Amino acid sequence: MPAARAEGAGKSGPTLEQVAARAGVGRGTASRVINGSPRVSERTRAAVQAAVAELGYVPNRAARALAAGSMDAIALVVPEQENRLFAEPYFSEILRGVSTELGDTDMQLLLTLIRDQRGRERFAQYAAAHRVDGVLLVSIHGDDPLPDLLRDAGMPAVLSGRRSHAEQLPYVDSDNLLGAQIAVEHLLGRGRRKVATITGPLDMYVARCRLEGYHEALRAAGRTRTPPDGRLVAEGDFTEEGGRRGMLELLRRDPEVDAVFCASDVMAAGARLALRETGRRVPDDVALVGFDDSAVARHMDPPLTTVRQPIEEMGRAMVRMLLDLMARAQDDPQGQHRAEGREMTDDDQPRLVLPTELIRRRSS
Amino acid sequence: MPAARAEGAGKSGPTLEQVAARAGVGRGTASRVINGSPRVSERTRAAVQAAVAELGYVPNRAARALAAGSMDAIALVVPEQENRLFAEPYFSEILRGVSTELGDTDMQLLLTLIRDQRGRERFAQYAAAHRVDGVLLVSIHGDDPLPDLLRDAGMPAVLSGRRSHAEQLPYVDSDNLLGAQIAVEHLLGRGRRKVATITGPLDMYVARCRLEGYHEALRAAGRTRTPPDGRLVAEGDFTEEGGRRGMLELLRRDPEVDAVFCASDVMAAGARLALRETGRRVPDDVALVGFDDSAVARHMDPPLTTVRQPIEEMGRAMVRMLLDLMARAQDDPQGQHRAEGREMTDDDQPRLVLPTELIRRRSS
DNA sequence: GCAAGCAGTGGGAGCGCTCCCATCGATGCG
DNA sequence: CGCATCGATGGGAGCGCTCCCACTGCTTGC
DSSP: OOOEEEEEEESSOOHHHHHHHHTTTTTTHHHHHHHHHHOOHHHHHHHHHHHHHHHHHHHHHHHHHHHSSSSSEEEEEEEGGGGOOGGGGHHHHHHHHHHHHHHSSSSSEEEEOOOHHHHHHHHHHHHHHOSSSSSEEOSSSTTTOHHHHHHHHTOOEEESSSSSSTTSSSSEEEOOOHHHHHHHHHHHHHOOOOOEEEOOOOHHHHHHHHHHHHHHHHHHHOOTTTSSTTEEEEOOOOOOOOOOHHHHHHHHHHHTEEEEEEEEHHHHHHHHHHHHTTTTTTTTTTTEEEOOOOHHHHHHHSSOEEOOOOOOHHHHHHHHHHHHHHHHHHTTTGGGGGGGGGOOGGGGOOOOEEEEEEEEEEEH | OTOOOOOOOOOOOOHHHHHHHHHHHHHHHHHHTTTSSSOHHHHHHHHHHHHHHHTTTTOHHHHHHHHHSSSSSSEEEOOOOGGGGOOOOOOOHHHHHHHHHHHOOOOOOEEEEOHHHHHHHHHHHHTTTTSSEEEEOOOOTOOHHHHHHHHHHOOEEEEEOOSTTTSSSOOOOOHHHHHHHHHHHHHHTTTTTTTEEEEEESSHHHHHHHHHHHOOOOOOTTOTTTTSSTTTEEOSSSSSSHHHHHHHHHHHHHOOOOEEEEHHHHHHHHHHHHEEEEEHHHHHHHHEEEOOOOOHHHHHOOOOEEEEOEEEEEEEEHHHHHHHHHHHHHEEEEEEOGTTTOOOOGGGSSSSEEOOEEEOOOTT
């Protein structure tokens, strides 16, 4: 069929000009059809569409980007500190959600790893140079300047998780505090007396929220600070080894710990190792609860009770939110409506917090 | 001059033209400096570099792509059949290797999910329309036409894993056959008498290789087909549930199975479940060996003996190979050297097979 | 009956860059 | 001492597209 596409191998496909010629219309009209403008007669539209089909025309993205000033692409930015994130189920799920939601658009997904400060600045520049139309930020620490760099550059961006309680940028998060709280309440409800916790890195808001939920549950149970000064709190780093060390530390401080809420399943797996090393049974001696409901939770022995967060859905929601922001930016190139006397308030920024849920298994 | 495009906020950064003006040189010279051409005097180079720094100039990718006909981007294509891959450790590792290796380039990584046949064709068109300069293909089934579509379009591509023994395209693979063989030999060496296997989907070459390794080991041990007709072979699909079903099937066929080689750790986890359900102990009653050495192997109880393949390194190798192919394509736009009477032989295609290694843990 | 209005259209003017040809001294050589 | 050479440079000509203005017929309004 596309007998066209003559012999020359490497040449890129037909151009708009050729399509227009074939359809017997002007370049402008052809462009209008391709882009679905309404101001085209039915006859013409059909003719152009036929030409497109015959020639197997595919718009040249670079040309379009150059002329229109938009790249039809968004970036998923991943700070690669500690090489950690990729292995995490969290990331795969986000990725799945993002690409699924993007599948319906003809937007492209760019994956960008940010390694260090230099990379961060470089990316901010890239973004400013309009190499992408929007940015998704995953696993951002509280002190990361990148989001603000992007905002200043006028680049639409959505965070997965907040950096602080007062996050200024659009974000999608899950209800970490409540999730942790129900997890700990569950442990208390099962009659556990010394409920400890292994937290994430406390420079991450998500880790602080889960710790807060832990405290909240204890407080609600009238069990505030027993024993005092957080002896039952160990700071981990969301890694397996961190969970293991945290557990050993907790046991060292108080050998009678009988339950642990871990701020991630992976850390719970680490804690499980430590428990095994020290000859403790789960859940008989120590009950364990994780967070995420990732695959590892199901595979542990015994299977891990955990707090499920709808990660894939979060990925999808982030994309929807970003596309929305991009559309806004389109209509209102520089957020100029704030020039209309109306300050861009925080409330203009979309945000979404999805619910978490306790999944009970045999570890508690 | 182009006072045009005045202040409007969303303005992209400075242009090459402005950099050139600032440095007091012509556009061509500025471009030469930016692209590291040698034909520039030291003085001029310094002046331009200073201007770049002062202005914070970042080349506009779209313009460059349009003018130069290359996108400085490669695509990682993932067929999303069954929604499976993203969750797999295999994928995360590849991804990590790929993006690490790419970090040193200023090449961009595009992630593309292919959902169905339509998506496949669409992507082939995209590629042909030069939206990317090269393609990495992951988890391709034996009958997938995409690789050939790409080759016909003259698009450099590298596969992870072969589609068949006679793979025509460049690929990076690991030594699946030998890996499986040492795994099974290990089992036999431990005195197991009835060694079964749960394979991957047999339309994937990787699965057939591992099955072949299994047979090879039995043959070498003089244990060919006992019992006959592959009663000890169950076909799985690389999923946990598939592993579970495979194990149940094997036990049904022959309750005296005392060892199982699973073609992936995830399936081994499924098999472990089935074993537990039917009251069998690991390794006492049944020894288990997996493949991949993914995180799940370490977390299982008991920890899983498995065959390690250097997945991250495979990702890196794929990128190196692809960049190399792209450079070739550059020099020799249409593989025209075959016009010189020299047919493009298979041997022109780079290929790489990395070694596998047995990791002994307590499940065997 | 004539000026507007409007849907539908064609095509010029760039977008910012790379490619490449023309230019211009400064050399080198016969 | 004049001419071919060469390193260094300037700038025109697009790349394929979108934007937008101008133009064509027609249907309206007064």
